Amino acid sequence: MKILVTGAAGYVGSYLINKLLEDERFADYEIVGVDNFLVGKKENYELIKKNGRVKLLQGDICDREFVDDLLKDTEIVYHLAAISGVVQCNRNPMLALKINVEGTLNLLENSAKRDVEYFVFPSSSAVYGNLSEDMAKEDMPTKPLNNYGAMKVSCEALCLGYYNSYGLGTVILRFTNIYGVGTYPKWRTVVSNFILRALKGEPLIIHGTGEQRRDFVHIDDVIEIYKLVITPKAKGEIFNAGSGYTASVKELAEIIKEISSKKGKEVKITFEKARESKERTFGYDIGKLKSLGFKPKYDIRKGMEKTFGDIQNLIESCGITEYQKEI
């Protein structure tokens, strides 16, 4: 039987494939990765550990015939291909709609026809948007503030539709901000930006007061979540998928400043004008995921120490110019 990972050349997809290949539990599966290289680079396929069990393809999740063929003998679909992020979805809304929603529908339709057992969809905390409560729980109404969040809500509804109509084993994971070094460090987030600036001896810039809080989840914990939800109990369910701790941007900067100082590099924290945002800060209840057995391995400090070390090692091995080119 096969596991299909879409978005295989992306940040999370490429790392997920490498981690599945290392895991005994998935030793009997062939792992097929697919990407059209719209965002992920072809070179990222070179970083996936090749062995007889992995097949990496170029293809488009919107292509019906291709997807139908792809899903033959597939037991698990990890559907990660997307135009990901608020800015990217606002910049090109029609393309994002096609890939994120139509592409997901194409995969769901063909997965139902091919009797796929598990269809795991990474949604986002962006679905909560303008939440009026202080703590986000899965059964609260979704109020997205942007195209990205709205498209995630649409895909969630489609997943639930296929679960209810056809019994497809859909699992929805509402991830928070994923950080940490995966197979390749392409992405730019507040965490990687701060660490890179610290390593260059530049000040860590906070926009506004830095009191805005976010949940940050380490990529290794994300991979554990992806493995954990392959259980009948998760079918048809929605899970908040984060660390369960919301850190302020200021706290994050202070932790990175401290780690940097321990490594002999003093950096300053500076404050600049706030960027406009309608987002509210709320806590993230991960009790439902914990009841499946999830125990985050990384708290914010341990995760930042690991990520700092990983980025430092990468820069030492390839040089800062090459590293910056990569991201």
Ligand SMILES: NC(=O)c1ccc[n+]([C@@H]2O[C@H](COP(=O)([O-])OP(=O)(O)OC[C@H]3O[C@@H](n4cnc5c(N)ncnc54)[C@H](O)[C@@H]3O)[C@@H](O)[C@H]2O)c1
């Ligand atoms: N990274 C995060 O913090 C985060 C948080 C919440 C949810 N997610 C979700 O997790 C998923 C993976 O995120 P990521 O950070 O790895 O994103 P990414 O952009 O690194 O990877 C997505 C991959 O999908 C590929 N792709 C795009 N359109 C395609 C198409 N039509 N056919 C085939 N491949 C296509 C891209 O080339 C890219 O390699 C996305 O759905 C994202 O919205 C990510």
